[in-house]
Amino acid sequence: MPNGTQHSISRPLSTRVLPDPGEPTPRLARPTLVVFFTALAAFGIGTWVAWADVAPTWVTITVNTVACFAMFTVVHDASHHSISRNRFVNSVLGRVSMLFVSSAISFVSFCYIHIEHHRYANEEDNDPDTFATHGAWWQLPARWALLDVAYVPFYLRRLRTRPVSEVTETMALFVSTVAGLAWAVASGNIWMVATVYFIPQRISILFLGWWFDWLPHHGLEATQRENRYRATRIRVGMEWLLTPAMFSQNYHLVHHLHPSVPFYRYIATWRRNEDQYLNRDVAIGTYYGVRLTTDEFRNRRGLPRSTDAEPRPDFHRIPVAVVENVTIDSVAITFDIPPELQENFRYFPGQHVPVQATIDGRRVRRNYSICTTDGESRMQIAVKEIPGGAFSTYANHSLRPGDILELASPTGQFGYRADSTTTQRYVAFAAGSGITPIMSVIADTLGTEQDSRFTLIYGNRTVDSTMFRAEIDSLQLRYDGRLEVVHVLSREAVVSDGALSGRIDAPKLDTWLEGALAPGTVDRWFVCGPIALVKTICDTLARYGVDSEHVNSEVFHAPANVVEAQSNEFRSASVQFRLRGSEYSAELSPGETLLDVALAQRSDTPYACMGGACGTCKAKVSSGTVSMDCNYALRRSEVDAGYVLACQAHPTSAEVRIDFDG
Structure with missing residues (x-):
């Protein structure tokens, strides 16, 4: 842009905001009920087969293993209250189903343990499911089969923090299990009980640990708190088999992003927001274990590339290839992007590129729209001279081919995705x-x-x-x-x-x-x-x-004297901010913006125009209150949701907490 700033309101997608799943909790999840009653019937048939001795033992073990495995999906959805809006329904179905899944823990204790997994996914000390995802390869099958047993010491270490009713129910189940085992041994029915219950349960838990924990999470370095889009993955390929066999857990990422969505709506949710998820660089793997980048996934699926790229603050030194006059007071600048950086500078029509230069000993940063009309064969910007403009004057009078400018990856949402199948x-x-x-x-x-x-x-x-x-x-x-x-x-x-x-x-x-x-x-x-x-x-x-x-x-220009603030009264404040998974604290002086104090701590804090027009420095206010001098980038819905432009935001409370990640 000629004066380095931009305001895009056409596509309000934020790369930081969780996409809307479009799937409210159902009044009653009928497919989940079908799973429950089918598994219940199958378990009953398998048990009768063993009791009547009308088929080999392996038939009972196979049927009851499948039934126990299916029952976990009911437990899983019940733990997130996604079977029904009625909590009682979730509670009853969860408790009944849990009896088939594990005799080591109760449904109420599982709910606590599983939510801890969601909060701390991939954190060695806090995520109980790392037992199934960490360890030597030869240990993994045993770890998967004993996952629920490993929950016991995890739970006991936190026993004092748990509600009395939950602990009482858990202890009651444990006592009942021990009593049942004692009866089976004393009555000589231990093999029958093992065939009907304990062996199928162990096998089903082995598959659960493998399919629900290891496949979605292993090998991922990001934790849920650092990057929820890369703390778990989806598995693509052979969906016709994996989706029913895994009860949609091949799209486990959707569950971690939207836990209240029932299992049978994972793929619909993914398809609704596929482009938004891919924009957030989600983790993707094939069914045979190959990791895919989001661009590789788009190519495999024949998807168009997105126009909503995540702003990346890293700058690269790029040589100028051509400087040519467009008019008497404007120039077009073409850049010579090195081959190894081509991927960093892929752009889409309507996007802009942040440009930095040192002019007379002062660092200057501006944003300029990419103006090429021949696809991505080159990158060109146009700079019109503005009276008194530091960069525009430099570009029009001093910049020469071979000079070096610093460029960050293209950003912006002004463009509109063209569709070859439409006529408009x-x-x-x-x-x-x-x-x-x-x-x-x-x-x-x-x-x-x-x-x-x-x-x-x-x-x-x-x-x-x-x-x-x-x-x-x-x-x-x-x-x-x-x-x-x-x-x-x-x-x-x-x-x-x-x-x-x-x-x-x-x-x-x-x-x-x-x-x-x-x-x-x-x-x-x-x-x-x-x-x-x-x-x-x-x-x-x-x-x-x-x-x-x-x-x-x-x-294309946000003059500093244009103000839309509700208040011009500045105050000092204590500011806490989160950026790329790390927390920082600082004292802000009257007149300083939230961006000023963030840049003092982290020079890579995202920003571009400093004029409230580009939206690069968008952050969410977690606590406290602020006012903005001007706002040309955020929609009313975003402001109502608590988002501000850090470059324009001044505290109006003694303490403020903002999140650049969330």
Whole structure:
């Protein structure tokens, strides 16, 4: 962007916020009930077969093993209250099912132990299930088969912290189990009891430890508290077999992200949010044990690459390949991305790239939209000179090919994912250097959607000040009949080629929206330019009933004197913040922002524009209160959820806690 800042409101996905599973807890999970009663019936049949001695022993062991294995899914869902919204139903089904799964622990103690696993997944000292995922390979089968036995010392170490009723129920089950064993031995029925119950139970727990713990968690270094998207994985391939055999635990990641979703809805939840999960770099493996990156997964499934990449703050020294004048006061800069960094700088139409330089001994960071129209064959930005602008002046007058700039990976959500199977109509409004992200969006959309149409209304001062005039003309020729361009020139005395005089203002908008650009005929709108223009256009579209979800807007400059804060009274405060899994504390002085204090502790704190427009420094307020000077990046729903722009946020309480990770 020409002045280095951006505001994207078209796709409000945050890479930090947990996606909506779209699966509320059912009133009654009928598939889970089917599993329960089918397993109960199977166990009864297997027991009768043994008692009546009508089939070999292995038949009973096999049938009852499958029944015990299936019963764990009922226990599992009951422990998360996902069988029913009625807690009593979960409690009863959980207790009954647990009798078939393990005689070592009670359902209520299992609930506590299992939730500890969810809280501390992969932490050696706190996660009880690491017993099944850690250890030498030759120990693993025994560890899997004894997983519930290993729960006992884990539980006993925490016994004093547990409720009396829970401990009493657990002890009662233990006493009953010992009494049952004593009766079996005394009556000479120990082999029958072992055949019907204990042997199937051990075998089923072996498979549970293997399929529910080891397969989803082994070899992953991240813990649940560090990165919940990489503390467990999904297994892909052979879903036709693994999904029913594992009761959907091949998508165990979905369960850890959304524990209240019943097992039979894991895959539906994954499909609903697949792109959002992949954007968060989730852990993925094949059924035969090969780890996949999210890009490899997309390629295997034929999925398009995302336009919602996670902002990455790491900067790389990149040489400048070409600097060429676009107009008298703007240049296009093409970068020579080294082959080993190509993956870091993959970008999507409409994204922007953070740029750093040291100018006169001072570090300067700006954001600029990527303006190429030929896919990813090169990376180019355009910089229009702003009077007094440190970087824009340097770029227009001093930057030369071979010079080194520091670039971070592309970010941004302004773009819209084109779909080759659809035909839509798009309208874009741009002013000045606001054309830079829109050019690549137009080229990508019309190149992908063969029958879609685009109208561009482009405002400038004069013909000579029009950035990328030749490139726009070339796009018109390439997409003849599908791309219409209307130039609006504010300082041109005589205009031609269909250009209009004046500015893009409310009267012109009324004329267009009541005529050729009637909202009912347009599927999506793109708006990029100065704040005042973007606000005018968005307000006018809203007045004509256009849903804001269909408007992609971007502000290319957020002046410091534009303030939307509710309060200008600053105070000192104690600030705690979380960044990439670590906690920090600091004292904030009056006038400092939350970003100021975070940068003092961690220089890699994510930020870009410092003007409240790009959203890179978004964080969630966990406790305390703050006010923002201005906000051009967050939707109202995000603000209501507690998110702030750290670069604009000042404490209004004595203590504040924020989370850059969550």
